Amino acid sequence: MGSKYAERRYIIIGALVLLGLIFIIRLFFIQVMDDSYKLSAESNVLRHITKYPARGLIFDRNGELLVSNKAYYDLMVVPRQITEKMDTNKLCQILDITKEDFISRMQKISKYSRFKPSVFEKQLSDANYAPLQEKMYLFPGFFVQTRTLRKYPDNIGGHILGYIGEVNQVAIDKDPYYTQGDYIGASGLEKYYEEDLRGKKGVQVVMVDVHNRVKGSFQSGKYDSAAVAGKDLILTLDAQLQEYGEALMKNKIGSIVAIEPETGEILALVNSPTYDPNLLVGRARSKNYSILNNDTLKPLFNRALMSSQNPPGSTFKLVNALISQQFGVVTPTTRYGCQMGYRAGSFRMGCHSHPSPQDLRGSIQHSCNAYYANVFRNILDKKGQTVSENFQDWRDLVVEFGLGNKLGIDLPNELSGNVPSVGFYDKYYGEGRWKSLTVVSLAIGQGELGATPLQLANMTAAIANEGYYITPHLLRQIKSEPGIMHGKRHDIPIEKEYFKVVKDGAEKVVLAGTGARSKIPGIIMCGKTGTAQNPHGEDHSIFIAFAPKENPQIAVAVFVENGGGGNKFGAPIASLVIEKYLNDTIAKSRLEFEKRILEANLISGEKSKK
Amino acid sequence: MRQQRHIFEGIDWLMVGLYFLLVFMGWINIYAAVYNEEHQSILDLTQRYGKQLMWIGFAAAMAIVMLMIDGKFYPAFAYPIYGTIILTLILVLLFGREVAGSKSWFEVGSFRVQPAEFAKFATCLALSKYLSSLTSNMETLRTKLTAAVIIGLPALLILLQNDTGSALVYGSFLLVLYREGLPGNFLVLGLIAVIVFITTLLFNVQTMLIVLAVAGLVAYFFSNRKRNDIILIVAAFALFSGMSYSVNYVVEEVLEPHQRNRIYVLLGKADDPHGVGYNVAQSKIAIGSGGLSGKGFLNGTQTKYDFVPEQSTDFIFCTVGEEWGFLGTTMVILLFLALMIRIIFVAERQRSPFSRIYGYGVFAILFFHFAINIGMTIGLAPVIGIPLPFFSYGGSSLWGFTLLLFIYIKLDAHRLYILR
Structure with a gap:
C-alpha cells in the first residue's frame, strides 16, 4: 500500500509552500520595492x-x-x-x-x-x-x-x-x-x-x-x-521706406541706415546685396543657406552693423568742426586758404578746386581738406598740453558721438568700429615720437578711423539733434504691453550753438556745395559727402544727411562700395530716401534722377574689373 | 454498505468553495482585462466576460453531473475513458483545426474544443487505475515502464499537435509516482539534470565537463571507495556528460529559433524587450506597476490598453497584479496554496488507493500549471502557453479543470462507501 510512503506528502507540501513563498517574495520586490516598473508603465501609456x-x-x-x-x-x-x-x-x-x-x-x-x-x-x-x-x-x-x-x-x-x-x-x-x-x-x-x-x-x-x-x-x-x-x-521700421531703400540699393553693394533723430528709432536698415528671407524657411533652408553663404558678394553679411573697417571720410569733418569750436581753436569766422591742398614742409594733402579762402561754414560746403588739416593741428597743438593730452581730449569727444564703440542696437553681432587711441600711436610710432602732422589724416576722416554705416547714421542723428542721440533701436513696442520703448539718451558735451554753425554748413552742401545735385524741392536738407579711399578699386561713396534742417524728422547714412565720391551715389540715394519718407512721393522733376539711381548697376562693373 | 442519499452528501465544501472563489475571481479579472466602454455589461455575450460566464454555467452543470454519477463508475471506466481520449487526440491530429500554430482544436460551427484539456483527467484516471491495481509495484521496472507509457502516450500526441506547453504538463505526474514509491533518486537525478541543462546553456559544454569531473572527484573522496561506488560515480559522470552534449545539440540544432530564444531570454543570455522578451517585460511592468494595493478595479492601464498580450488567457495574472496589487496577487497565491494543500490532505484520508493516487494527480497538474503560469508572468519560468487553472479565459480549459476536480470531489464523497 502507498501508505508506506505517506510521509512523502510533507516533502511535497514543503515544495509547494516553498514555491508559494518564492512567488510572494518575488512579487513583493516587483510590486512594492521596485518603482521602475511604475515608470515603465507610465512611459507605456502616457x-x-x-x-x-x-x-x-x-x-x-x-x-x-x-x-x-x-x-x-x-x-x-x-x-x-x-x-x-x-x-x-x-x-x-x-x-x-x-x-x-x-x-x-x-x-x-x-x-x-x-x-x-x-x-x-x-x-x-x-x-x-x-x-x-x-x-x-x-x-x-x-x-x-x-x-x-x-x-x-x-x-x-x-x-x-x-x-x-x-x-x-x-x-x-x-x-x-x-x-x-x-x-x-x-x-x-x-x-x-x-x-x-x-x-x-x-x-x-x-x-x-x-x-x-x-x-x-x-x-x-x-x-x-x-x-x-x-x-x-x-x-520702428517703416516697411515702405525699407522696401524703397532696398530697391535703390539693388545691384549696388552697401548700406542705408535711416534713423528718426528725436527717438533713435530706426526707420530703415538696408543692406545690399540682400536676400529673400523666405529662402531660409522650410526644407530647402540648408540648401539655400549654403548657396547664400558661398556667394562672393556675401548677401548674408549685415554690412550696416558689421562693415566696420571703412573710414567715414569727409563726413567726419562735421565732428572735427564741432570739436574744434568746443576747444576754442576755431570760430565760425576763422578762415584758411587752400591752394589745391595743404602743405607743411614736405607734407602735402590734396584738395579739389573751390573758392578760397573759406570760413567754417564754407569749409563744410566745399569739404576743404586744407581747412581741416589746419583745424585738426590746432586741436592737437593747443598750448598748455602735450599732443598726447590734446589727442586724448579730442578722442574723448569723438567717442561721445557713438563712434569706436558698439551702440547697443537690438540686433546681434554689431561691431564697434575704430577710433585710434593714444596708446595705439605710442605703440606704432613710439611714445612722444608722433606729432599732429603725423596723424593729420584723421582731420578728414581717413587714417585709422573705422565706422559702421549705423554709427554714421547715429552720428548724423546726434548732429541733427544738436547735441544728443538716442541709442538706435528696432523694437518700438511689444504689442501686448503698453508703452513705447525709449532708447537711452546720450548728451554730447558740446555747446548747442556750435551745432547750429555746422548745420548751416551742411545746408549749404546741398544748396550749393558738394551735394548740390541732390537738392530736394521744398525740403531743406543738410548733408555731407564723404569718400572712403579704397586702395583696391573705385572709392566708396558716402553721404550723411538729415532733414528738415529745423526739427529734423530723419537722419540718413548711405554707404555705397565702389560708388566713387559721395556726391555720385551716396547723396542721390540719401536725398531720395529722405524725400520718400517726408513727402511719400518723389517730385516729378526728380523722376529721371530716381530712375538713373534705381537702374545703376555697380556690381557687374565690379565683376568685370576683376 | 450504506446508500448515498443525495448527490451533495459527503462532498468537501471547502474544495468546492475554493473552486468557485477562484472561478469568480477569474471572471472578474477577465472582465477587467478586456473591459470595453461600449460593452459595459458584464453579461454581454459578445464579449469574453459574457462568454466566460456561459462557460462557467456549463462547468457548474458539468460538476453536478459528475457528482450524480456513481463513485464506482470512475475506477471502472478509467481505461475506456483513457482509450477514448487517446483516440480523440489521434483524430484531432488528422482532422483538427490549426489555431496559432497548434493543431489541437475541434471545430463545430463557431464552437471550438481542445481535447488536450480533457486528456489530463483521463490520464489521471488511467494512471490511478493502473497504480492501484494489485499487480503493480513501483519498485519493479515493469510498473515504472507501464506508468511511463500511460503518461507518455498522450504527452507525445499533444507534442505532435505542436502544443509543447500542454505536453510538458504530463511531466508533473512524476510527483504522483514519487508519492507512490518511486525512489527519491529519480527526483534528485531529475533535479541534477535540470541544473546540468541550465548550466550547459548558460556556459558551454567544456565548462560543464570540468565541473562534472571536479564533482566526480569530490564524490570519490567522500565515498567508501568501493567498486560499486566507483561504478556509480563513473556512470553518473558519463550520463551527465552525455546529457550536456545532447542538450547543447538539441537546443542549437533541433529546437525552433523561437523556442531557443525563449529559453535564452529566460536564462538572461538574450535581452530583447521588444522581441521574444516583450511579453515577459510587459507582463512584469503591468504587475510591478500595481504597487501594494493596485490601481483599482478597471483602472489598469497596461492590461486594458493591450500592452500585455494574451491578457485574458495565459497572462490573466497581470490584471490581478495591476489592479489589485501585491495584496491581490498574494491573495490569489494563498488561495491556490490552500486548495492544493486541501487536495493533498483529502488524498491522504482516502481508503482507496485509486482515489488517493487520483488526488495526487489532480494536485500535480494544478501544481504544474500554477508554478509555470504565475512563474512566467513574473519572469521566473519560461513562457509556456498554459492557462492559470479556473482563472484564464477559455471553455475547454475551465471544463477540463472542473472535470478533474469534481471527479475527485465525488471520489472523496464516495470514500465512506468503500470497504477498506
Whole structure:
C-alpha cells in the first residue's frame, strides 16, 4: 500500500509552500520595492504631447505685417514604442524613402534617445501628410506634430528680421526649455527677441493603448498646460521706406541706415546685396543657406552693423568742426586758404578746386581738406598740453558721438568700429615720437578711423539733434504691453550753438556745395559727402544727411562700395530716401534722377574689373 | 454498505468553495482585462466576460453531473475513458483545426474544443487505475515502464499537435509516482539534470565537463571507495556528460529559433524587450506597476490598453497584479496554496488507493500549471502557453479543470462507501 510512503506528502507540501513563498517574495520586490516598473508603465501609456505656441508676429511701425506663421507637420518617433510587427515598407512608401534610409535614420535617432520623441521626417508635404494621417494607427511609436514656420509676406529686411533654425545641442544644454527639433531664432531680431517671440510651450498628457491610439486625457487633464503664444513685436521700421531703400540699393553693394533723430528709432536698415528671407524657411533652408553663404558678394553679411573697417571720410569733418569750436581753436569766422591742398614742409594733402579762402561754414560746403588739416593741428597743438593730452581730449569727444564703440542696437553681432587711441600711436610710432602732422589724416576722416554705416547714421542723428542721440533701436513696442520703448539718451558735451554753425554748413552742401545735385524741392536738407579711399578699386561713396534742417524728422547714412565720391551715389540715394519718407512721393522733376539711381548697376562693373 | 442519499452528501465544501472563489475571481479579472466602454455589461455575450460566464454555467452543470454519477463508475471506466481520449487526440491530429500554430482544436460551427484539456483527467484516471491495481509495484521496472507509457502516450500526441506547453504538463505526474514509491533518486537525478541543462546553456559544454569531473572527484573522496561506488560515480559522470552534449545539440540544432530564444531570454543570455522578451517585460511592468494595493478595479492601464498580450488567457495574472496589487496577487497565491494543500490532505484520508493516487494527480497538474503560469508572468519560468487553472479565459480549459476536480470531489464523497 502507498501508505508506506505517506510521509512523502510533507516533502511535497514543503515544495509547494516553498514555491508559494518564492512567488510572494518575488512579487513583493516587483510590486512594492521596485518603482521602475511604475515608470515603465507610465512611459507605456502616457504621451506628453507638446503644444507648440504660435511664434510672435512682427509688424512695422505702421502695422504692416512683416513676419507671420504658417503651419506644417513633423513626423515624430519614439523608438522604444516601435513594435517588430510594424509595416516599415508601408511607411517608407508613404514617405517616399528607402528602407536603408529608414534604418539609418532610426539608428541615429535611437542613439539620441529611445524614450524621447525625435523628429523622423521634417516638414511633411501636404501630399505626404494626408495619406500618412489615415494610416497612422499602423505605425505605433510614430505621431505627427504640428509646428509653425515663418513667412515673410514682403520679402524685405532679411538682415533685420533674421531667421529661425533648429536648435543645436549647445543651445539645448544651455537652456532646458529646448528639445531636439525645436526652432530657435538664429539671427537678426528672431535671435535678439527669441524669448519674447517664442512664447511658452504647453503640454497635454494623454493615455494611449498599445497601438498608440489615444484613449483619453490623463487624470482629467490635471497635468496639462496650455501653450502661451509668443509676443507680437511692433518695429520702428517703416516697411515702405525699407522696401524703397532696398530697391535703390539693388545691384549696388552697401548700406542705408535711416534713423528718426528725436527717438533713435530706426526707420530703415538696408543692406545690399540682400536676400529673400523666405529662402531660409522650410526644407530647402540648408540648401539655400549654403548657396547664400558661398556667394562672393556675401548677401548674408549685415554690412550696416558689421562693415566696420571703412573710414567715414569727409563726413567726419562735421565732428572735427564741432570739436574744434568746443576747444576754442576755431570760430565760425576763422578762415584758411587752400591752394589745391595743404602743405607743411614736405607734407602735402590734396584738395579739389573751390573758392578760397573759406570760413567754417564754407569749409563744410566745399569739404576743404586744407581747412581741416589746419583745424585738426590746432586741436592737437593747443598750448598748455602735450599732443598726447590734446589727442586724448579730442578722442574723448569723438567717442561721445557713438563712434569706436558698439551702440547697443537690438540686433546681434554689431561691431564697434575704430577710433585710434593714444596708446595705439605710442605703440606704432613710439611714445612722444608722433606729432599732429603725423596723424593729420584723421582731420578728414581717413587714417585709422573705422565706422559702421549705423554709427554714421547715429552720428548724423546726434548732429541733427544738436547735441544728443538716442541709442538706435528696432523694437518700438511689444504689442501686448503698453508703452513705447525709449532708447537711452546720450548728451554730447558740446555747446548747442556750435551745432547750429555746422548745420548751416551742411545746408549749404546741398544748396550749393558738394551735394548740390541732390537738392530736394521744398525740403531743406543738410548733408555731407564723404569718400572712403579704397586702395583696391573705385572709392566708396558716402553721404550723411538729415532733414528738415529745423526739427529734423530723419537722419540718413548711405554707404555705397565702389560708388566713387559721395556726391555720385551716396547723396542721390540719401536725398531720395529722405524725400520718400517726408513727402511719400518723389517730385516729378526728380523722376529721371530716381530712375538713373534705381537702374545703376555697380556690381557687374565690379565683376568685370576683376 | 450504506446508500448515498443525495448527490451533495459527503462532498468537501471547502474544495468546492475554493473552486468557485477562484472561478469568480477569474471572471472578474477577465472582465477587467478586456473591459470595453461600449460593452459595459458584464453579461454581454459578445464579449469574453459574457462568454466566460456561459462557460462557467456549463462547468457548474458539468460538476453536478459528475457528482450524480456513481463513485464506482470512475475506477471502472478509467481505461475506456483513457482509450477514448487517446483516440480523440489521434483524430484531432488528422482532422483538427490549426489555431496559432497548434493543431489541437475541434471545430463545430463557431464552437471550438481542445481535447488536450480533457486528456489530463483521463490520464489521471488511467494512471490511478493502473497504480492501484494489485499487480503493480513501483519498485519493479515493469510498473515504472507501464506508468511511463500511460503518461507518455498522450504527452507525445499533444507534442505532435505542436502544443509543447500542454505536453510538458504530463511531466508533473512524476510527483504522483514519487508519492507512490518511486525512489527519491529519480527526483534528485531529475533535479541534477535540470541544473546540468541550465548550466550547459548558460556556459558551454567544456565548462560543464570540468565541473562534472571536479564533482566526480569530490564524490570519490567522500565515498567508501568501493567498486560499486566507483561504478556509480563513473556512470553518473558519463550520463551527465552525455546529457550536456545532447542538450547543447538539441537546443542549437533541433529546437525552433523561437523556442531557443525563449529559453535564452529566460536564462538572461538574450535581452530583447521588444522581441521574444516583450511579453515577459510587459507582463512584469503591468504587475510591478500595481504597487501594494493596485490601481483599482478597471483602472489598469497596461492590461486594458493591450500592452500585455494574451491578457485574458495565459497572462490573466497581470490584471490581478495591476489592479489589485501585491495584496491581490498574494491573495490569489494563498488561495491556490490552500486548495492544493486541501487536495493533498483529502488524498491522504482516502481508503482507496485509486482515489488517493487520483488526488495526487489532480494536485500535480494544478501544481504544474500554477508554478509555470504565475512563474512566467513574473519572469521566473519560461513562457509556456498554459492557462492559470479556473482563472484564464477559455471553455475547454475551465471544463477540463472542473472535470478533474469534481471527479475527485465525488471520489472523496464516495470514500465512506468503500470497504477498506
